[in-house]
Amino acid sequence: MGGSAASEKDCRAAFCLGRLIAENNWILLNGGRNRGIMEASAKGAAKAGGITIGILPGKDYGEVSEYIKIPVLTNMGDARNIINVLTSNIVVACPGGPGTISETALALKSGRPVILMDFAVADIFHSYVKKNLLFREKSPEKVIDRIKAILTNYF
Amino acid sequence: MGGSAASEKDCRAAFCLGRLIAENNWILLNGGRNRGIMEASAKGAAKAGGITIGILPGKDYGEVSEYIKIPVLTNMGDARNIINVLTSNIVVACPGGPGTISETALALKSGRPVILMDFAVADIFHSYVKKNLLFREKSPEKVIDRIKAILTNYF
Amino acid sequence: MGGSAASEKDCRAAFCLGRLIAENNWILLNGGRNRGIMEASAKGAAKAGGITIGILPGKDYGEVSEYIKIPVLTNMGDARNIINVLTSNIVVACPGGPGTISETALALKSGRPVILMDFAVADIFHSYVKKNLLFREKSPEKVIDRIKAILTNYF
Amino acid sequence: MGGSAASEKDCRAAFCLGRLIAENNWILLNGGRNRGIMEASAKGAAKAGGITIGILPGKDYGEVSEYIKIPVLTNMGDARNIINVLTSNIVVACPGGPGTISETALALKSGRPVILMDFAVADIFHSYVKKNLLFREKSPEKVIDRIKAILTNYF
Numbered sequence: 001m002g003g004s005a006a007s008e009k010d011c012r013a014a015f016c017l018g019r020l021i022a023e024n025n026w027i028l029l030n031g032g033r034n035r036g037i038m039e040a041s042a043k044g045a046a047k048a049g050g051i052t053i054g055i056l057p058g059k060d061y062g063e064v065s066e067y068i069k070i071p072v073l074t075n076m077g078d079a080r081n082i083i084n085v086l087t088s089n090i091v092v093a094c095p096g097g098p099g100t101i102s103e104t105a106l107a108l109k110s111g112r113p114v115i116l117m118d119f120a121v122a123d124i125f126h127s128y129v130k131k132n133l134l135f136r137e138k139s140p141e142k143v144i145d146r147i148k149a150i151l152t153n154y155f
Numbered sequence: 156m157g158g159s160a161a162s163e164k165d166c167r168a169a170f171c172l173g174r175l176i177a178e179n180n181w182i183l184l185n186g187g188r189n190r191g192i193m194e195a196s197a198k199g200a201a202k203a204g205g206i207t208i209g210i211l212p213g214k215d216y217g218e219v220s221e222y223i224k225i226p227v228l229t230n231m232g233d234a235r236n237i238i239n240v241l242t243s244n245i246v247v248a249c250p251g252g253p254g255t256i257s258e259t260a261l262a263l264k265s266g267r268p269v270i271l272m273d274f275a276v277a278d279i280f281h282s283y284v285k286k287n288l289l290f291r292e293k294s295p296e297k298v299i300d301r302i303k304a305i306l307t308n309y310f
Numbered sequence: 311m312g313g314s315a316a317s318e319k320d321c322r323a324a325f326c327l328g329r330l331i332a333e334n335n336w337i338l339l340n341g342g343r344n345r346g347i348m349e350a351s352a353k354g355a356a357k358a359g360g361i362t363i364g365i366l367p368g369k370d371y372g373e374v375s376e377y378i379k380i381p382v383l384t385n386m387g388d389a390r391n392i393i394n395v396l397t398s399n400i401v402v403a404c405p406g407g408p409g410t411i412s413e414t415a416l417a418l419k420s421g422r423p424v425i426l427m428d429f430a431v432a433d434i435f436h437s438y439v440k441k442n443l444l445f446r447e448k449s450p451e452k453v454i455d456r457i458k459a460i461l462t463n464y465f
Numbered sequence: 466m467g468g469s470a471a472s473e474k475d476c477r478a479a480f481c482l483g484r485l486i487a488e489n490n491w492i493l494l495n496g497g498r499n500r501g502i503m504e505a506s507a508k509g510a511a512k513a514g515g516i517t518i519g520i521l522p523g524k525d526y527g528e529v530s531e532y533i534k535i536p537v538l539t540n541m542g543d544a545r546n547i548i549n550v551l552t553s554n555i556v557v558a559c560p561g562g563p564g565t566i567s568e569t570a571l572a573l574k575s576g577r578p579v580i581l582m583d584f585a586v587a588d589i590f591h592s593y594v595k596k597n598l599l600f601r602e603k604s605p606e607k608v609i610d611r612i613k614a615i616l617t618n619y620f
Contacts, residue, residue, distance in 0.1 A: 051225075053227075055227070059241050059265070059387070070182070070206075072208075072210070072227060072238060072242045073238070073241040074241070074389075075237065075386070075389070076385070076387065077369070077385040077386065078385075078575070079386055079541070079547045079548075082542065082543050083228070083231075083544075086229070087227045098570035098571065101567075101570040101590075104563075105566040105567040105570065106543055106563065106564075108563045109543065110214070124586045125563065125566075128563075229544075230544070231389070231542065231544055232392065232524070232540040233416055233420070234386070234544075236412075237387065237389045252419065253435065254416075254419055256415040256434060260408035260411040260415065261388055261408065261409075261412050264407065264408040264409055264412070265388070276434045279411060279430075279434055280408065361535075380516075380535070381552070382518075382537060382552045385547065392540065393538070393539050396524050397536070397537045
């Protein structure tokens with residue numbers, strides 16, 4: 001998850017993360033739009049041959065990233081954020097705005113582990129840090145290490 | 156789409172349809188539960204090596220068919236019916252109850268072609284028959300022929 | 311419930327029904343838009359001093375009927391149909407298209423009594439007629455009588 | 466909005482806020498459950514004769530607060546949070562957990578003014594403080610003053 005508007009640096013990290021997710025044979029799921037962190041992470045995964053799923057807020061194919069292989073059209077606007085996090089085994093939150101914060105919050109509420117990649121919102125969720133449900137990492141490589149550790153412990 | 160409770164005959168037809176969908180390299184999407192038409196069609200597609208997506212009404216993996224490779228958890232109950240039909244390029248409605256009728260109705264309203272496979276509800280949607288959006292077929296093989304004809308004409 | 315496009319005759323009946331609902335001190339709930347059966351029934355209820363609730367498919371006040379006192383904005387498109395029927399104790403389906411048929415189907419599936427007012431779709435739901443969950447009436451007055459009978463028996 | 470689990474002090478403040486909302490002839494809308502901030506604020510408003518609307522996550526009347534006069538049943542779980550904020554002209558966020566944070570985030574994203582009543586999450590939304598969309602107040606009385614100021618400026 002991450003902002004539909006994002007800096008070049010954050011998009012590069014998201015691209016790299018998407019690539020590593022595909023190289024680990026995991027499925028990448030995001031909000032599916034052709035913008036920001038969504039586009040960058042889907043592009044990274046798709047270029048590495050991975051499966052990419054997008055849970056779209058609208059019903060028009062025009063907003064779907066070309067790197068999303070399986071677009072799920074909800075036409076439910078931001079209500080689809082809950083689908084994003086329920087469907088994910090692990091959520092990685094990249095820098096974003098209130099949409100990404102809502103997904104972080106809903107994921108934690110739903111018991112999904114969340115890894116913040118260079119996204120400084122942990123303070124208001126500190127009880128989940130203590131519960132080992134919320135993690136902070138600085139780079140795509142560290143995020144992948146964390147995912148592996150979570151998969152070993154949780155699943 | 157089709158009933159979560161279904162006759163053996165209807166399940167056999169749904170299994171066969173799922174297999175043919177996979178053999179044509181199309182993706183099968185349904186409601187994802189481990190019951191009735193959903194289970195049967197997913198089983199047919201999965202056994203033939205196809206990709207199967209389930210849009211689940213709940214959030215628990217316990218209700219997911221083992222033949223669904225990609226479960227999308229919505230926790231939105233029957234509100235997820237609209238996602239089923241918006242996400243499908245073509246909807247096949249197998250025999251079912253009011254849930255399946257609601258999906259047929261929402262698909263037609265959303266401009267998605269619907270093929271009724273041995274499901275006798277066309278009368279109340281007759282204006283869509285005239286518009287060539289609603290079709291009636293008797294067997295999985297005929298449904299596949301109809302899908303091919305629609306794909307040629309619409310896409 | 312009923313079509314957003316509706317004949318003058320059907321709108322007159324819906325207006326009358328809305329008035330009678332308000333005069334019986336019941337709350338009128340519909341899809342809330344400023345069109346067809348929704349506008350007519352809300353107008354009838356509001357002019358008689360009743361409370362009117364609209365469950366809107368969008369998020370813009372521009373599509374809200376001026377006769378809706380409490381607009382609930384969902385921005386969920388047709389997924390809001392399930393909210394319409396779950397929130398209603400009794401559903402009256404006036405003539406409409408696939409949207410109204412989907413609401414009739416979802417209401418019956420959810421165990422809500424449905425009264426069809428001059429809307430000929432009972433054939434495909436015949437099992438619910440037998441279960442005394444689906445009723446057919448010809449006029450607003452007959453619908454009100456039926457509501458009173460249901461309220462006596464069910465609640 | 467606020468936690469379904471809340472301290473006695475926070476519930477007292479929510480009760481007082483509900484009462485003041487009703488005394489100002491505004492409609493109180495919340496998540497509708499019979500717990501925490503929802504129950505307390507609805508009770509305050511209902512006891513003062515106000516209209517109270519609850520947007521419920523489930524479909525069972527058993528979880529509805531007795532102080533909610535108009536329960537809207539969504540059966541959409543946390544997806545209903547977006548309805549809560551879209552339907553509100555102004556959102557007051559009382560102390561809560563991730564659900565309340567998600568509502569704060571979604572409200573700001575949707576352009577709804579948010580007043581945090583003794584709820585310390587403003588830091589991650591600081592850009593909205595600068596835009597005069599997010600406000601911090603300490604008491605129900607101060608929240609009411611802020612609502613009046615917003616109503617004067619925005620509507």
